[in-house]
Amino acid sequence: MKNAFSINIIFLLLTIVGLALVPKLPVQLQPDDTGERVHVSYQWRGMGPEVIEKEVTSPIEGTLSSMRGLKRVTSNSYSNRGRVTLVFKDGTDMDAARFEVMSLMRGLHSRLPDGVKLPQVGYKRGNADDNPLLMVYTINGEGNSYSLQQYAERYIAPGISNLPEISNVSVTGASPMEWNITYRKEHLKQAGLDVNALQTAIRDHLNVREIGSATVHKGTNKELINLTYSAKPGDSLIWNELVVGKQGNRVLKLTDVAKPELRESEPRSYFRVNGLNTVYLVINSAKGANQVDLAGRVKQEIERQKTSFPENFSMLVNYDASKEISREVEKITSRALLAIIILLVFVLLVSRNWRYLLIVGLSLGANLSIAVIFYYILGIEIHIYSLAGITVSLGMIIDNTIVMTDHLRHSNNRRAFLAILAATLTTMGALVVIFFLKEEQKLNLIDFAVVMIVNLSVSLGIALWLVPSLMDRLPLSSSTGRGFRRRKRRIVRLTRGYATFLKFGLRWRRAFIVIFILGFGLPVFLLPDKLEAEKDEELAWYQKTYNSTLGNDSYTSVVKPWVNRILGGSWYYFSNYFSSGNFNWDNNRTKLYMRGSMPDGSSVHQMNDVFTDIENYLAGFEEVDLFTSRIYSIENASIEITFTDEAENSSFPHVLKNRLISKANQIGSSDFTIYGVGQGFSNRTRDGMRNNRIELRGYNYDLILEEAGVFSDSLLKNPRIQEVIIQTGSSWRGKPRYGFVMGLEPARLEEVGSSLRNVYQNLLYQAPNDVKAAYIPGKNGTVAVTLSEANQGKTSVWDMQNNLLYSGESGFRLKDVGFLTKERTGDVIRKQNQEYVLMVEYDFIGPYQLNRRVRERFMEQLNEELPVGFSAVSKSGWGGWNREDKTQYWLLLIVAAVIFFLCSVLFESLRQPLVVISAIPVSFIGLFLTFAIFKINFDQGGYAAMILLCGLTVNAALYIINDYNNMRKSNQTQSKFKLYLKAFNHKIIPIALTTLSTIMGLLPFLLAGPDEGFWFSLAAGATGGLVFSLIAVAVFMPIIQLPKSQNAIPGPTNPLKGEPQTRDHSTLNKKHAKQNPKPKTP
Template sequence: MKSLSPFTLIVTFVCLALVGLALVPMLPVKLNPSRTLPGFTVRFSMPGTSSRVVEMEATSKLESMLARIKGVKGMYSTSSNGYGSITVDLDKHADVDAVRFEASTIIRQTWSQLPSGVSYPYIDMKVPDANTARPFLSFTLNAPSTPILIQQYAEEHIKPRLAKLQGIYKIDLSGATPMEWRLEYDSEQLRTLGISISDIQRAIQLHYNKEFLGTHNMDTAGGKQWIRLVLIPDGVSGQFIPSDITVTASDGKIIRLDELVTVARMEEAPQSYYRINGLNSIYMSVTAVETANQLQLSNEVMREMEAIRLTLPPGYEVHTSYDATEYIREELNKIYFRTGLTVLILLVFVWIITLNLKYLLLIVTSLAINISVAVIFYYLFGLEMQLYSLAGITVSLNLVIDSTIVMTDHILHRRNLKAFMSVLAATLTTMGALVIIFFLDEKIRLNLQDFAAVVIINLAVSLFVALFFVPAMIDRIKLVKRQSVKRWVRSHIRIRRLTVYFTHFYQLLIRFLLRWRVAVCILLLLGFGLPVFLLPEKLEGEGKWIERYNKTLGSSTYKEKVKPVVDKALGGSLRLFVQKVYEGSYFSRNEEVVLYANANLPNGSTLEQMNTLVKRVETYLSGFKEIKQFHASVYNARRANLQIYFKKEYQHSGFPYTLKANLIGKVSELGGGSWDVYGLQDQGFSNDVRESAG
């Protein structure tokens, strides 16, 4: 303090605050935490084989090898007809990159031991939670042209421009059926010439084969660059020309492919479907990276799309079909409003107590400096600005103001900084209590660690603000003690009377509780509740006590007439919590209201059967004006998904729950397959009767 003048200290803190304000746009902003436990999934296909064969020949072998990886916390697998997957959960201390390299090495070594029909397994690293992993922007492309040409235009002119934006994870285009070359042959002609289908396939593959030669290091103006060298056959330009391909017959004669087959170009048979509101269009979905500021990224994408619209050919139109940031902005604005209201209330109380504008100015500037400097540490530690971290900022505001007030009053009264040790002790105690969050179960810790980190950072910064910035500000603004205010408070008769009345009431309350302490303890115990509702309906086995229990508490008379009354009378709040709150709902996240429906068809089903089934549900949903959008994804012949979004004014009404009940009844009537209907943070519905093995 003696070596630095008050002016120097104030300028230093102001400069740090400006750095913090400059870093605010660089903080990732989202509604919920995006961190997830480390892990990966290994997927492979084995066409034409049953789930039992997939399990015995492929899944079990891969599992036994992947279990050797250091840091594996848990592992579970799924073997289905034609494909399988293995999900591996890693320990929080595991090096994800090292584990991925080790897993790829194990897969490469194990693949030679797998049956010939197994595709090469690929590793899919665990993505963030659903709110972050799913697209946050979707656009619809319309034009007076075929879908495949519209999609090709988007691939060549729109997708590359958006991909240049920092923060874009991936851009998916869907809705068009790809074109394919169809080759028709005369089987009798091929048999006469001694040519098999595999000979034709091999000839086409060799013609279009690209051979990797290696890499070459060359010097350029910008330094050294590595160039990948690939040998491409002559005449290969992306166009399929049968006359350029030759096939060798059994007698050694070379025959051109156009002499053996008739070539036609047509649309490929659909492998999947994706629709919004039941309409077939070209859709472009944009997904952000985990650490991106989705609000800022959304603005950049929208600006780029406006520029793209100006260059579209005549008749081409691009419409925004879905924008998840609208809901994120709305929820974050609520949090900002509540935080601002909290600060305003605290400052009003300070003003009422002090009636000193300089004192209020000191509190406001200290608070602003504290939060602005804390932003620097938010950025350095990679914290996200989401529901929990913003709540941590709101909670810590009161503690930060307390430190400032204590130091200010002590300096004004005692003219020293000895109160800092008391502030330090109180702050360290609070910080120590929050550290326990980092030792909780991993799933809970991932939700709350940003909350704890934000509060700890704010409190740590408040210590430096209270020790250096507050004394410097008091010296510069010439803040003095207001004796008149204290005399006014002490002489105010009404406040003194209220104090006497409250003290008298508190004394009577203590006497009453001491007199009836046994009854009060019983009432508190019953208010919390006794777990009588958890008693089993019947005990299995033999014995005198078991027989007595079954005749009394297990009798039909007790269960039908006595138990409902006893459970309500003695269960208390514990009964309501156990029966009304299902496991995991305490840590539910504040997300947009979405209703999900998954459809599953049995073996032997076709893609058209699944598509027809989903279309029936889409027709049913199109009759509700309260629905904003519904997205239908038909992945294959056995699996499909529906996501239903509601208009803003109906999200928190009873309509989503009514629709869920009606939808459950509708899918039950349709039959033909099994359905899962879930969402709205309550128990879901499933009529799946399949049994899982192993």
């Protein structure tokens, strides 16, 4: 080969570049599921949903709605917080979109009300946005926790924050110091004071005030200076000097009516590891960062700072994400290396030639190294799914190398590249279906597809240029000798037997086709039990015919189950098993989660007391490695439990879950949900899903509430409807929320000389809240001054209704002028594209047909009465709750279309591509039976195996038919049957070897067991399908491909007799020469 030396040098340089880029690749355990969404979250404490929606949510929506590429805007406004979700069109640059949203939020923040924190922008909801947790350090030392936190924030956190790819560093676990001034409202009233008087006095005392000027003598010079008054620093105030008022001739000091105390403020949330109240340094990495390398740099920075730590100050690693990633990557890499070793040993055993093994090994190494260059250019992350793509592609890469090497060895040309190109393109075409999956499924498998496409593309260049140049330097000799001739004789005998079987199969072609069709299965089990009419229309004639035959009760209950089993085949068997499976799979460590919630009116401190009891219980188990508590509110509190390596794969997680269930049932103040292993548990109160749901949309929230109330009243007039609920979400998802609603009678208010404002102020006096009186400087930062009532939180409903309220000099009670009742309330205001959304739900007592007709009549009436700009839509269908969505499997038809197009171009035929595609369902029989018989969970690994089988099965069929077509062009005198046998003989050994090599490459993951999830299901599904793909190629494809005619099936003669053989078939050539001697030359 010309320029062989130059080609080898070029590939060597590319290999070195690829190896140098390996450390630059981001390594994570799971792929970044950014998607096409951006979430904006914000907080405004003390405010209800209506205020937050009007003052914060609406301005944010108005600002963001003009962004380019925006497809949909949804928002939820809760008490104290809110969230806006932006959904962008496919192809949008999400990093640029997120940057634009952040810029808009910074510009808008100054125009939002005081008290609204800067909105947070991220790719995910909640705290786990695009900043994954990297490390958690525990900080210990002398002094209180607040001083430790201050030291870490000032000296440790800045150095770590300056490291590249660090997104956030926070120090938690300590609450700032504050002055808590406790008072009793009765004492203040006796002294003629109120909370506002205390607040004003404190602010006047602490504010800096000018009190005049003075003359200072400096020697013979005089200097005029201004005099100001200010209090002492916040942590050394003398409160008995603060005057708050006057009672008669007595001057009242603050300590006369209240008790000041310097203490840590009550935390608004809690974060603990293993139940320890300590200070934590929490480090988050940027999206897409190499967490393994980044954790190493963080540890180096901590080691550098240790030299300047105070005495008895220490930092311990509490959590390190890089350890888990390193362990998982090391495990997968070791198995991938084992797969490579198995493949190379397999090549050596088959070829029995060290040079052959060296060529395959060098080609494989160059392929993987050069692919790294494209990983780096395309920004591909190394995680569980991309490693799967690399591992699965190993067998295919070696297959291309083997095919080209064997062809060059025997023919000394590169004409086999066209078949290699077509086979590789079909496999790559099969991977196209991944790009059409739903967003949540595509995010996991997209890197799997891209990695395989990159590796296979590089393998084409390896086969076309590197393999020939290596063979030029490492020539291989052709196989000859006695052993080789014996193998050829054995092939002849096997071919005779195979020819006899094919004749039998062609004679009974229809029977074989029926067997294969029933083996795959007919979708009779997908037929519905009944056909229903649309709206109020009568059943059509075909619907009546169906219902009286296939929809008959006797047929559906007795006959249909047997028909499904007989005609459904392996598809029905697999479908019944798969309906209880889980498509998604998480490769994280075994974890147990316990989430808690408390009734409305509870406090986060009460929730913390409950979780402290649970933490003390968990601390008694040695099998528990780590339990992390996060308590943010009465609705958002959780414990995440991880186990030791020994206990993780044992029965202990299930035992602990059962014990926690018993523990949860003993705690009456909280509801719990426990999940993570086995079947989940929940004792939370839910309303359940109602059988009728009507969604109302409109541009005015008050008006849409009014229309929903009118519609509810009209529904309740029907005797079959007992209760109607108006809410913003689904009653199945959230728990029912209740609140006290006050109603006042204007006439009674006028009689007692009061007003709505006066009643409100009196009720605030009855149930006062904490008041932030001032903020003053201290030694370690700003110190807050908080006014608290001694009996806060102890006011009952009876007290609110019966305590005396005052209006001027007269008194009255709330029950005399109004009422206070407990009613169901909404806790969220939902909007979609700036339209308010409400849900009206009710249960209808009666048959389905009557329910549907009544609902449609109400819907028509409602839409006629709604104002312009309002609409009502029925959401009563169960949707995806009764059966898992399986649209991703119909996308496999795209694979068939791609394969048909490529094969049509290669074969120049429209019939032969159909023969190739027909082999795919036969291979699926093996996949279906493998999962159903061995009860393997069908997750994304199983779906990846289906895609893989589409390409590999077609490749095997493509090699044989392509060789068969080439022989027909060069030899038109022999029958199609003989030519097919010859093509089969030429390609069945490479096909069998490539199939076995692929199975060998997956063998380490198959032996790892079902606990490996994605890997095990991928290996099991691919192995079962590949075994049946050989049956498809050897039996099914020739039966439907070859014609059933006498010319195609000659008498019982040697199918190879009289046919030209390869140059290595010396024995057969001599026998042919004796039977057909050449005429002598005259």
